[in-house]
Amino acid sequence: MxxxxxxxxxxxxxxxxxxxxxxxxxxxxxxxxxxxxxxxxxxxxxxxxxxxxxxxxxxxxxxxxxHGGAGVVAIQSGKVCLVRQYRVVLGRVTLEIPAGKLEAGEQGESCAARELAEETGLRAEKLVHLATVLGSPGFTNEHTEVFLAQGLSQGTARPDEGEVVRVVWIPLDEVLRAISAGLIQDGKTVAGVLAARALLSDEPMGDLR
Structure with a gap:
């Protein structure tokens, strides 16, 4: 390791x-x-x-x-699960890991599992904490706990009302290049993917299913 x-x-x-x-x-x-x-x-x-x-x-x-939020890095057969979503504040589509805000009193792991299932239909046997990301500590205490999903299985996605997302699976190496090229800019996604790659650098990507 x-x-x-x-x-x-x-x-x-x-x-x-x-x-x-x-x-x-x-x-x-x-x-x-x-x-x-x-x-x-x-x-x-x-x-x-x-x-x-x-x-x-x-x-x-x-x-x-x-309140903060939680997100999930899900990797299967060397590909990262990302969601395409239009962000009105930016006026464009972004690529992000599945994530959402914490409900009152909710723990990060529970939030991460819920958001992963709602947005993608994926269920994880285990979630491993990767990082806690402060989005902009100069003016907000918002934090996002990011987890690595292990033991994935596919179910049915049930996004929240008013939430429109599209799931894509992109090779990890391409996601890393996209981060360096500035095509993927979302903070929790950048931090989560880099932390996952560092943690799993000695593990075959295909073994995460």
């Missing part, structure tokens, strides 16, 4: 520099001194924060609160 895969273990001792870099530092601290609730929607809410910096100066932060 390679070093990236080993790093997924809870007792890994090879991340000392990263852990040191993540330690709290007073000169970086931002203390919240004011909080104005601006807007509440069905999926997220917006607050306007006033913060005090370490030098005593003040600044404003616009913050979006979100």
């Amino acid at each position: 390679n070093s990236t895969a080993q790093g997924l273990g809870e007792n890994d001792a090879g991340l000392d520099e990263v852990r040191r870099a993540l330690e709290p530092e007073s000169s970086l601290l931002e203390r919240v001194t004011g909080d104005e609730h601006v807007w509440q929607g069905k999926i997220f809410s917006v607050d306007h924060l006033e913060v005090e910096l370490a030098d005593g100066s003040h600044a404003w932060r616009e913050v979006v609160h979100h």
Whole structure:
């Protein structure tokens, strides 16, 4: 197993520099001194924060609160399961791993399994955690837990009302090239596929069925 895969273990001792870099530092601290609730929607809410910096100066932060979501990297016979979906905010079709938002109190693994089944009809015997992705930590706490699906079987897809997706299976090597070429830009998809490839670099792709 390679070093990236080993790093997924809870007792890994090879991340000392990263852990040191993540330690709290007073000169970086931002203390919240004011909080104005601006807007509440069905999926997220917006607050306007006033913060005090370490030098005593003040600044404003616009913050979006979100429950988060989960996604699944499913690989079978060397191909990655992706969904084609029109994203109105971008005005174009994207390629993404099956994913969706967490329901209130829902765990990431349960959400991932549900979204995989709803969007693609696929069921997984096991889901292995690959990564937790912060989409844009400069303004939102939204996070996406990404899992690797193992032991796939095919059922019937049942997308949510108003959700229109098309499932495609694309060779892993082509997906990796598409990421480098900027054709696949979705953050959870990029992180999930790269993490899966690192974890499985010593495993035959065809053995994931």
